[in-house]
Amino acid sequence: MKRLLTHPWLTIRVQIALGAIFVVxxxxxxxxxxxxxxxxxxxxxxxxxxxxxxxxxxxxxELLAGLALILGAWRAGARMVITxxxxxxxxxxxxxxxxxNAIDCGCFNVADRGKTHEQRIFDMKVDVFRDLxxxxxxxxxxxxxxxxxxxx
Amino acid sequence: xxxxxxxxxxxLIVAGIILAIVANAFASRDRKMTLAGSYPNALTVPSHExxxxxxxxxxxxxxxxxxxxxxxxxxxxxxTATAAIETVGLNPAARNPMATxxxxxxxxxxxxxxxxxxxxxxxxxxxxxxEDPLKRFPPHPDKPYVEIAFADVxxxxxxxxxxxxxxxTSVFEQGHIPGARPYSVWESDIDDKVKKLFDExxxxxxxxxxxxxxxxGGDCEDxxxxxxxxxxxxxxxxYVYKDGFPDWQQHGAQVHTGANP
Numbered sequence: 370m371k372r373l374l375t376h377p378w379l380t381i382r383v384q385i386a387l388g389a390i391f392v393v394x395x396x397x398x399x400x401x402x403x404x405x406x407x408x409x410x411x412x413x414x415x416x417x418x419x420x421x422x423x424x425x426x427x428x429x430x431e432l433l434a435g436l437a438l439i440l441g442a443w444r445a446g447a448r449m450v451i452t453x454x455x456x457x458x459x460x461x462x463x464x465x466x467x468x469x470n471a472i473d474c475g476c477f478n479v480a481d482r483g484k485t486h487e488q489r490i491f492d493m494k495v496d497v498f499r500d501l502x503x504x505x506x507x508x509x510x511x512x513x514x515x516x517x518x519x520x521x
Numbered sequence: 522x523x524x525x526x527x528x529x530x531x532x533l534i535v536a537g538i539i540l541a542i543v544a545n546a547f548a549s550r551d552r553k554m555t556l557a558g559s560y561p562n563a564l565t566v567p568s569h570e571x572x573x574x575x576x577x578x579x580x581x582x583x584x585x586x587x588x589x590x591x592x593x594x595x596x597x598x599x600x601t602a603t604a605a606i607e608t609v610g611l612n613p614a615a616r617n618p619m620a621t622x623x624x625x626x627x628x629x630x631x632x633x634x635x636x637x638x639x640x641x642x643x644x645x646x647x648x649x650x651x652e653d654p655l656k657r658f659p660p661h662p663d664k665p666y667v668e669i670a671f672a673d674v675x676x677x678x679x680x681x682x683x684x685x686x687x688x689x690t691s692v693f694e695q696g697h698i699p700g701a702r703p704y705s706v707w708e709s710d711i712d713d714k715v716k717k718l719f720d721e722x723x724x725x726x727x728x729x730x731x732x733x734x735x736x737x738g739g740d741c742e743d744x745x746x747x748x749x750x751x752x753x754x755x756x757x758x759x760y761v762y763k764d765g766f767p768d769w770q771q772h773g774a775q776v777h778t779g780a781n782p
Binding site for chain 2: 399400401402403404406407410413414415416417418420421422424425426427428429430432433434437443445446447448449450468469470471481483486
């Protein structure tokens with residue numbers, strides 16, 4: 370099982386898939402920072418002064434980390450960034466689920482889709498599960514890297 | 522975490538910051554943002570409002586409010602001037618619109634009524650076409666804005682009152698209320714626009730003139746945010762079109778497209 374989980378065949382595919390997801394997620398945010406800022410505002414977790422700078426910087430860091438994973442360069446840093454971001458997303462969405470603050474996640478699309486409160490709450494639960502899945506993918510990368518380090 | 526991981530992590534973040542700042546510097550006007558925004562209630566969770574139970578049917582609104590709307594648009598439950606909702610009763614010292622009471626009343630004291638009450642209330646006299654907007658919509662310096670519904674908005678539109686569209690400029694260009702100006706709170710030039718408006722209306726008597734602000738209705742707060750900004754610089758007669766542009770379209774009222782008001 371350990372060999373299967375850390376097999377280079379699996380690791381390279383997980384790495385590219387996770388990288389691609391982050392690149393795809395970053396592009397609409399880079400294209401329209403004000404809409405992404407609006408999404409961040411809706412989370413009601415960041416002070417006013419940090420909303421714009423987060424909306425500007427976060428997508429670029431996402432893009433760079435995603436590209437690094439796809440290209441296989443700076444994998445350790447990219448893994449760290451992506452794991453941290455996924456943890457932040459999961460916590461942020463979960464807090465808002467707990468507070469019954471229905472929001473659009475803004476993960477892959479920054480346009481307001483005019484959903485109802487119930488639809489948004491349902492989507493947020495799906496988003497948490499999706500992010501947990503991605504966190505598992507990141508976990509596989511960490512595990513494989515650790516085994517690789519031990520072997521060398 | 523070893524040195525390599527730490528270095529790469531920091532390098533990725535720094536590269537991201539540099540790229541973000543450069544990209545923002547070269548971004549088009551409606552994509553650009555100030556690095557530090559100012560958004561009231563950024564940490565305040567809005568309360569989830571469920572739709573109130575249907576109220577008693579109201580008679581159709583006056584001709585003044587439905588001249589360009591199709592007959593079918595004036596439904597029995599359409600809010601009239603009597604049902605304009607003020608959800609913001611602010612303490613000027615606190616200046617926090619979320620800490621409000623939901624007592625309902627109209628801009629004019631004579632027409633106050635509670636919209637959540639299922640008991641039908643008597644209707645005030647309908648507005649006359651030549652009535653002064655200031656008489657019907659007097660300044661309210663103690664609160665940043667008053668929410669109004671289509672009937673009042675249409676009436677004010679007929680009086681050539683200033684309309685501000687708080688949605689994104691790209692959305693504004695796809696369709697807006699005729700005469701409205703684009704004032705997106707999310708775009709970098711909002712402070713310049715607000716300053717320009719202040720210069721245009723620097724006289725206190727001009728600042729007391731009604732201004733209607735709208736966005737996309739529903740849970741859209743951009744119009745409220747813009748009202749807060751304007752209220753902060755002495756504009757004291759601001760009205761937020763509660764149901765926003767979708768409601769305007771639903772009523773079949775005239776719509777302009779393009780960048781010009």
